[in-house]
Amino acid sequence: MTDWMPMAAVTLFVGFLLGTFWASRRRVVSKKTWQAYLSNLYSPKAMIGMEDGRILFANRGFVRLFNVETVNGQLEFKGTKDKSTFDTLLRYRRWPLPFIDVTADFRAASNRNAPRYARFSGLPVWCSGQRAWIISLEPESESVYSEPFANNDNHIFRSVINSLAELVCFQDRDGRIVGTNNAFDRFWKGREEEGLFFNAQDNFDSRRTQQSWTTTPAGDSCLLETSQTVLRDNDNRIYGTLSISHDVTNWHMMQEVLEQEIEARQEVEQRLKQHSNVLTSIFEASVDPIGIYNSSYVFLGGNAAFAEAMGAPHDNLEGQQAADLMDPDVLADHQRVDIPVLKDGKTIKYEDLVMKRDGSQVWYELTKTQFRDPTDDTLGVLVIARDVTARKATQQELADAIMELEELSFVDGLTKVANRRSFDEQLVKMWHSHIREQEPLSLILCDIDFFKPYNDNYGHQQGDKALRMVAEVFLDVIRRPLDAVARYGGEEFAILLPNTSEEGAVYVAEKISEALARANIEHEFSSVSTRLSLSQGVATILPVQGQDYGDLVLAADKALYRAKRAGRNRIASTNLVVDLV
Incomplete structure (x- = not known):
């Protein structure tokens, strides 16, 4: 009996070693596999080595968010601030314990006053035999890694x-x-x-x-x-x-002329009188409000535009008391603003919204400068105003346009794949690039069979869950970096396949149907299957100059119609219909 015990012990030991080796191999995922997975994610993701903190891979969102460059084939932080931040955050993390919801303050290397706030989390993984972290950055707002000024031809x-x-x-x-x-x-x-x-x-x-x-x-x-x-x-x-x-050259020159005339008046009263006609002509000819009043708020002169801007009921202001012509609240505002002008000789520039006599409102930019009357040495205020209503309206239009751009999203909020707007832009870009390259461009339009009965019977919450699961099936099958998956409509999806023949597109459609079948999503109210299924239309075009990219969408839509008419749960292309039942 003792003769076979050593042999059994050796056999068990060898089996243990082989089992351990097999288990460790199962835990290791190749770097290429991780790159393919991370590159398809929209949010910033990176793989960082646990031992040395090197960046093993970073997707486009991560590279765009931080100053990352390639040096001798190795990804590196361009700024020392970002590198130091990551080293600090990872230094006290114990691998393989994941962490999440750590708020970090990332600052650009070129501007330490510009914070980047993000929820920082890490997932421990084995990659090609070494320990690493999958770093995920989820922004507190879209502005963390969005591009609000992107040249998107809006x-x-x-x-x-x-x-x-x-x-x-x-x-x-x-x-x-x-x-x-x-x-x-x-x-x-x-x-x-x-x-x-x-x-x-x-x-x-x-x-x-x-x-x-x-x-x-x-x-x-x-x-x-x-x-x-x-x-x-x-x-x-x-x-x-x-x-x-x-x-503002002309406006500035006019202001200088007026100030020179006032200085001349301080030197000689007679010279001021000689120039009074010139000043009067300038006042009357100017479309901008120009006026003068002393510290007692008695008007010494002003054009019609100035009288209207000051809220006076008539244009002849000379010798008039401001208190007799202006609303008390408006006069009080002017007196408050004029204090540093009269007391310290400062030049004040500000904008004010004025209601004209006809009830319309005008934005003026007012410049107020101190002057001294040489006849009695009293102080006063020279006011030059400019109508900036159009500019304010333009600024508001720009602000509204920017807000609209910020609200636009390229990602469908429910399924997290590209939305229709993003799909349209990618189709235009791919169409023109394929004209230059003379390569075939394929499109698959997919429609979930009998989705309305699904929603009506399982409820819209379950319907939303089914849409997300279908989108995950697409993302699991569509792996190439330039391939695009988008939610085209309610239960309709579109898949753009660059440099792909019709045979290749049909092959991808078959893989999608197989993956959806494996997902095993129950649908008792479908007329073609007890599980959720797809009808798919495949179209392929070799674009030529002058051809409309809408031809590709139309061809795919017609193929989808053929698949539905043939009984659904099928793939239809220009040359064939594939029965998946």
Whole structure:
């Protein structure tokens, strides 16, 4: 009996070693497999080695969110701040214990004042025989990794900014130019950096204005007035700035002329009288409100536009008391603003909303400057106003357009695949690229069979769950980076397959049907199966110049109709119908 015991012990030991080896191999997933999985995810994901903290792989969302570059074939953080942040966050994590919902403050390497808030979590994995973390970043708001100034040809956004004569420039929170209008491009062509009057290191809360002398493309001197507004997301965090510049050279020259005339009056009263006609002509000819009143608020002069802007009932203001002509609340506001002008000699510039005599409202930009009357040495205020109603309306239109752009999403909220808008944009891009490359482009339109009875009998909550499960089946089958899955309608999905023949597209459709069958989603109210099934229409076109990309959608839609007419739970293409029953 003792003769076979050593042999049995050896056999058990060898079996134990083989079992251990087999189990460890089952735990190891190749790096290529992880890359294929992570590259299809929208949110920022990265695989980071547990031992040395190296970035083994990062998807596009992660690369876009952080300054990641490739150095000698190795992904590295471009900024030391991000690298230090990740090292700190992972240093005290015990592998293989997962962690989640750790809020981190990520800052751009080029601007330490621009926070990036995200929920930071990690999943321990084996990758090609080494321990690693799958790092996931879920933003507290879409602005963390969205691109609000992306050049997406949005009609509203482009039509508004390109119709402006003002120079419009969008900068991200790092100070980089991410969008301009045609006027900006024409004016600053070849010298764009001169058009940036503010940088990422500047600190301001909401809005500021600056005047700068420069030269036009023709070489003439030009005074630009630039207003920059901070753009904030729903969490009140800064994600960019909007700058609007316009030429105020003529207006500035007029202001200088008026100030020179006032200085001349201080020197000699007689000279002031000689120039009074000139001033009167300027007042009357100007469409901008111009007026003068002393510290006792007696009007010394002003044009009709100024009288209307001040709320006076008539145009002849000279010698009139402001208290007799203006609303008490309006006068009190002017007196409050005029204190630093009269007391300290400061020049004050601000915007004010004025109700005109006809009941309409006008936005004015007022500039108030101190002057001293040489006849009695009393102080007064010179007011020059400019109608900026159109500019304010344009700013509001821009703000509305930006808000609309922020609300637009490229991802379907229920299924987490691309939405119809994203599908349309990708179809246009692929269509033109395939014209250049002369490669076939395939489209599969999929419709869930008898989905209305499913919703009516199982309930809409279960119907939403079924839609998400079907979307997961698509994402499980569609693996190539350039392939696109989108929710096309209520229960209809679209799959774009670049560089794919009709035979290849039919093969993909068959794999989808097989994967859905394995998902085994119960549907007792279907007329073709006891499980949820699909009807699929496949179309393939080799695009040529001048052909409309809508032809591909139309062909796929007709094929889908053929599949439904043939009894559903089928795949139909231009040349065949595949029965999946």
